[in-house]
Amino acid sequence: MALTVGLRPLTRALLRPWARVPGAALGRPAAGSGDGVRCFGSPRVLVEPDPAAVGVAVMKMRNPPVNSLSLEFLTELLISLEKLENDKTFRGIIITSDCPGIFSAGLDLLEMYGRDPAHCAEYWKAVQELWLRVYLSNLVVIGAINGISPAGGCLLSLSCDYRVLANNPKYAIGLNETLLGIIAPFWFKDVLVNTIGHRAAERALQLGFLFPPSDALQVGIVDQVVPEDQVQSTARSVMAQWLAIPDHARQLTKNLVRKPTADRLLQQRDADIQNFVRFISRDSIQKSLHVYLEKLKQKKG
Numbered sequence: 517m518a519l520t521v522g523l524r525p526l527t528r529a530l531l532r533p534w535a536r537v538p539g540a541a542l543g544r545p546a547a548g549s550g551d552g553v554r555c556f557g558s559p560r561v562l563v564e565p566d567p568a569a570v571g572v573a574v575m576k577m578r579n580p581p582v583n584s585l586s587l588e589f590l591t592e593l594l595i596s597l598e599k600l601e602n603d604k605t606f607r608g609i610i611i612t613s614d615c616p617g618i619f620s621a622g623l624d625l626l627e628m629y630g631r632d633p634a635h636c637a638e639y640w641k642a643v644q645e646l647w648l649r650v651y652l653s654n655l656v657v658i659g660a661i662n663g664i665s666p667a668g669g670c671l672l673s674l675s676c677d678y679r680v681l682a683n684n685p686k687y688a689i690g691l692n693e694t695l696l697g698i699i700a701p702f703w704f705k706d707v708l709v710n711t712i713g714h715r716a717a718e719r720a721l722q723l724g725f726l727f728p729p730s731d732a733l734q735v736g737i738v739d740q741v742v743p744e745d746q747v748q749s750t751a752r753s754v755m756a757q758w759l760a761i762p763d764h765a766r767q768l769t770k771n772l773v774r775k776p777t778a779d780r781l782l783q784q785r786d787a788d789i790q791n792f793v794r795f796i797s798r799d800s801i802q803k804s805l806h807v808y809l810e811k812l813k814q815k816k817g
């Protein structure tokens with residue numbers, strides 16, 4: 517899949533420090549790992565082969581405190597995913613979090629608040645890019661959702677082929693954009709509609725529902741809810757089932773199902789960026805973000 521990234525300077529800047537992280541150089545055996553065992557990643561994205569499953573990589577997101585999807589973090593995720601996609605050793609990835617109780621807090625509000633239009637445009641391009649990369653991946657992508665997953669975190673989860681959520685009432689998942697006074701873009705909406713159906717998506721989106729595990733399972737925004745200590749093992753068993761299907765048949769079928777949705781964005785990426793920049797730059801939207809950020813701060817104090 518040839519995707520235009522437009523992130524090259526940042527990508528290059530990010531690649532350099534990796535070489536300085538012992539055992540973290542992409543595609544090279546890690547220090548302390550056995551010969552030929554690939555263990556790679558970046559400061560915020562830990563990627564390791566699953567020791568219990570051949571051809572499976574576990575990608576752990578580690579951008580504390582809440583795995584918010586900053587531009588740097590998105591870029592690291594993109595690079596890791598691209599490397600995995602190109603590494604014929606791997607047929608599947610399990611995406612999970614290294615931040616206790618939080619899968620991902622979604623898009624980084626500080627990338628959208630008080631920023632100039634050029635920054636917002638670059639940021640949105642990276643958000644689009646991550647979605648396309650995960651959604652259209654040739655690999656089997658399983659989400660092992662071990663924490664709360666609002667908005668952009670939910671989109672990332674919805675882009676996986678299968679979602680396993682830990683059964684903890686704090687771990688809600690959903691597209692809660694309206695609660696922030698912002699609007700989920702059409703492609704977020706499309707993915708939700710594809711997953712839970714039109715009527716359920718209509719309610720969930722307008723009301724900004726964050727579904728706790730039992731409701732999430734009932735509405736179908738996740739495929740399975742399991743005790744917290746079984747999330748990884750369940751993801752692994754599900755992966756085995758998906759990997760039992762010949763890759764070419766599964767990949768072409770995935771493409772058949774997902775391409776029309778992806779194409780809707782691919783056909784209007786620039787317009788989508790411009791819409792985002794126009795929308796997010798409005799005074800009223802900046803005020804809403806300010807209020808929401810203040811609420812997050814006050815919650816603490």
Ligand SMILES: CCCC/C=C\CC(=O)SCCNC(=O)CCNC(=O)[C@H](O)C(C)(C)COP(=O)(O)OP(=O)(O)OC[C@H]1O[C@@H](n2cnc3c(N)ncnc32)[C@H](O)[C@@H]1OP(=O)(O)O
Pocket residue numbers: 581582584618620621622623624625626664666667668669692693696698699700701792795796809812813815816
């Ligand atoms: C047209 C626009 C389309 C946009 C589409 C998608 C939008 C999004 O994805 S917007 C992001 C939506 N996310 C949320 O609503 C989640 C917000 N966060 C929370 O509810 C809580 O932080 C969370 C439940 C995830 C974790 O709670 P706690 O463990 O109690 O942590 P804190 O709330 O104290 O947060 C720690 C620290 O992180 C900052 N934070 C949290 N979320 C974000 C975020 N999404 N972006 C940037 N920063 C975030 C929070 O403010 C705290 O910062 P400090 O006070 O500086 O420590």
